[in-house]
Amino acid sequence: MPKEEKPKEKTKKTKPSDSEEKPKKTPSKKKKEKSEEMKLSDLPGVGPAAIEKLEAAGIFDLMGVAVLGPKELGETAGLGEAVARKAIQAARSMMDLGFQDGLEFAEKREEIFYITTGSKEFDTLLGGRGIETKAITEAFGSFGSGKTQLGLSLAVNAQLPIENGGAEGKSVYIDTEGTFRPDRVKQIAEAKGANPENVLKNILVARAFNSDHQILLIDKVGELIKNGEPIRVVIIDSLTAHFRAEFSGRGQLADRQQKLNKYLHNLMKMAEQFNLAVYVTNQVMANPAMMFGDPTTAIGGHIVGHASTFRIYIRRGKKGSRVAKLIDSPNLPDNECVFYVTDKGVCDDE
Ligand SMILES: Nc1ncnc2c1ncn2[C@@H]1O[C@H](COP(=O)(O)OP(=O)(O)O)[C@@H](O)[C@H]1O
Ligand SMILES: [Mg+2]
Numbered sequence: 001m002p003k004e005e006k007p008k009e010k011t012k013k014t015k016p017s018d019s020e021e022k023p024k025k026t027p028s029k030k031k032k033e034k035s036e037e038m039k040l041s042d043l044p045g046v047g048p049a050a051i052e053k054l055e056a057a058g059i060f061d062l063m064g065v066a067v068l069g070p071k072e073l074g075e076t077a078g079l080g081e082a083v084a085r086k087a088i089q090a091a092r093s094m095m096d097l098g099f100q101d102g103l104e105f106a107e108k109r110e111e112i113f114y115i116t117t118g119s120k121e122f123d124t125l126l127g128g129r130g131i132e133t134k135a136i137t138e139a140f141g142s143f144g145s146g147k148t149q150l151g152l153s154l155a156v157n158a159q160l161p162i163e164n165g166g167a168e169g170k171s172v173y174i175d176t177e178g179t180f181r182p183d184r185v186k187q188i189a190e191a192k193g194a195n196p197e198n199v200l201k202n203i204l205v206a207r208a209f210n211s212d213h214q215i216l217l218i219d220k221v222g223e224l225i226k227n228g229e230p231i232r233v234v235i236i237d238s239l240t241a242h243f244r245a246e247f248s249g250r251g252q253l254a255d256r257q258q259k260l261n262k263y264l265h266n267l268m269k270m271a272e273q274f275n276l277a278v279y280v281t282n283q284v285m286a287n288p289a290m291m292f293g294d295p296t297t298a299i300g301g302h303i304v305g306h307a308s309t310f311r312i313y314i315r316r317g318k319k320g321s322r323v324a325k326l327i328d329s330p331n332l333p334d335n336e337c338v339f340y341v342t343d344k345g346v347c348d349d350e
Contacts, residue, residue: 116165135309153345169232188345239280
């Protein structure tokens with residue numbers, strides 16, 4: 001219970017006496033809420049057929065349209081370029097895509113919590129402090145690359161004090177493959193000097209039996225939070241396994257993609273609304289046709305890539321090391337780092 005209060009304390013601490021800023025925040029918030037009520041169907045020239053195509057491409061709201069160019073929107077939605085241009089202009093004006101002052105922006109950034117991976121190198125790759133709330137971090141890589149180990153480490157680390165790289169919260173672990181290991185969690189917790197039983201108690205685990213169940217569990221997370229559980233990270237291991245198994249036929253690819261898009265969209269909404277980090281894993285198959293380099297095409301391909309704020313490709317490196325490569329980050333350079341998986345979980349050295 002006392003844990004619940006700590007994140008709030010932190011917010012108070014970081015902005016001690018600027019309560020006069022609050023009135024400024026309210027109007028922009030209202031504008032945002034108003035724009036969220038507007039739907040794709042409110043855009044001129046965008047009919048049901050275009051909406052279907054947009055949704056299949058992972059675009060569900062005005063923001064998705066506002067950030068496109070006329071050509072891109074035209075191709076995606078099957079619209080002429082002139083119509084697309086008008087729709088974009090409308091989306092932009094409806095959304096009030098203007099400026100927010102630097103203070104407002106900084107305040108929003110202040111709310112963010114970071115969760116250490118356990119490796120300084122890895123944290124640096126992600127911008128310095130690990131994975132962050134209000135974002136999706138996706139790890140993709142082949143079997144045994146360390147995706148689950150990172151998930152278990154994050155489930156422990158999220159509970160650490162803020163000064164130790166944690167978020168002083170609880171973790172949710174949605175296990176689709178049956179690879180959650182309580183004993184491993186205890187081992188990692190012990191190595192961090194935390195009480196293993198307490199750490200395990202603060203991880204809420206659910207086994208998802210199929211993709212529908214997996215989707216449903218996200219609503220449950222919302223309920224948990226509304227009931228006062230201070231959840232700071234939601235781990236979905238794996239994001240794609242059920243989807244891949246259930247929609248395996250060639251003709252089902254579009255359906256799978258659409259369902260996955262929608263799910264990711266809801267995950268992103270959850271991450272923003274509740275200020276929590278989302279970590280998802282995605283196993284890639286070795287592609288025998290690929291002779292050189294690494295097969296870096298993840299299931300869900302492009303679309304998973306767009307929704308995730310951070311995409312990391314993990315592979316085994318030399319001498320028992322692992323290599324993490326950051327791909328397509330909006331604000332960080334594509335880069336690599338070396339880390340290890342030991343009895344301590346994810347860390348810097350063996
Ligand atoms: N207690 C441990 N000590 C050292 N390495 C471990 C330990 N537990 C797991 N590992 C390493 O993690 C690997 C499994 O990684 P995992 O995260 O399950 O892969 P995946 O990417 O398929 O989820 C094992 O092959 C082993 O190398
Ligand atoms: Mg795994």
